[in-house]
Amino acid sequence: MTTPDHQSPASQPTAKDRIYRSPMALVGGVLLLAVIGWLGFDALFQGHGRAPWLALAGMILIVPLVIAFTLRPAVFAGEDRLRVRNPFRVIGLPWGEVASLRSGYSNEVVAKSGRKYQLWSVPVSLRGRKKAEMRKSRAAADAGRGGVQARRSLGFGGMGGMGGFGGTGAAGLQTGPTRAESDQVMDDLRELLDRRGEAESAQGEVTVRWAYEVIAPTLAGAVLLLILLVTG
Template sequence: MTTPEDQSPAPQPPATPTSDRIYRSPAGIVGGVLLLGLIGWLGIDAIVSGHGRTPWLALAMLILLVPLVVAFTVRPAVYAGENRLRVRNPFRVILLPWGEIAGLRSGYSNEVVAKDGTKYQLWAIPVSLRARKKANRQEARARAQQAAQREGRGGGRSRGGFGGFGGFGGAGASAADGGPARAETDKVMDEVRALWESREKEETAQGEVTVRWAWEIVGPAIAGAVVLGILLIVG
């Protein structure tokens, strides 16, 4: 026989905080990995089989180039959390509470603007003008097809047949059903902007903007440049 105490629900574990949304450039990562492989192969080959000062020059070049390649390809990332936006650029890490952001801009590059007017470029979300133009063409085709269909229904004539050639109708339908056609990076900026607008007034999303230099990248690059310069001067 069970008692009311036995029928009480078991205590639930505390909810875990929502993890950050992470945005990175897949093309940049792939290109960076391939470039690192090429640099490593050439550098190690020069160190192993080179003569005279060649191995030392190759080693200095590796110390200089590897951090730079990592900085501009693999490293960039944007972390959008509940209370702040963390931007990891090639040489700096910027922490912006949502309440300190004045806006997000998308032009020839994607940027976040702080309330003090400082602009920070989002290296991990590069703008593709080609993708943006392609999305605009798809949107224009979808609107033209919708107008033709409305005209066909209203006037008893149907021009929808022209939309079937060359996949034209498929592109227009997908744009019409899923909303306006948008480039992928523009969709990402829309997501970040929506999160900012929903969280900027929250008390936990207030604070100060902090900027930290990425010495783990800058230090080795400077050391490699110094060593390379000395070797070239000494001859």
């Protein structure tokens, strides 16, 4: 009988990164690109004179910006580092270099150097926070009413007391989330920071890379549009 070989640490499967993106931004980006494509290609193939060139320059300028601010932003949270993909930059932060994760009117990560980086893909929703607080208050109120009904039922006794809970018992409690989605994401990231901040493999330097794949076509479109407007 043969025994399986022990896997070396290097060959051990690593956990996949958690990816956080804004669903509303993704939907908005797809819709905007559809409208821009419809109008732009119509001008390209049906326009006259300088209209096709202006449409082409406008699309080269606008499409990268739409992608940058809607489809591109994402946060990748791994066991060793946090990677923040913003519209024009990609920031890599080992957990050992993260000082804190702050939530206010925007969500941001603060490095130990004092630099702050906004999390574009995790926007703060004040409306979401308000809804979550309302659900939390309703759940607390339902729980309180359930306790009162239970005490009344026990006081009357008999089999009839079993129906005293009605819709306010355990089954009638508010089951919706009592934390806004973006706040829950920040809680998850803080849990990872607390758990992995001191890990040896989570140490290193903060890296920042500019997104030239977005910047270059945007500048090209702007220059082409400027030339067409000046020479027109």
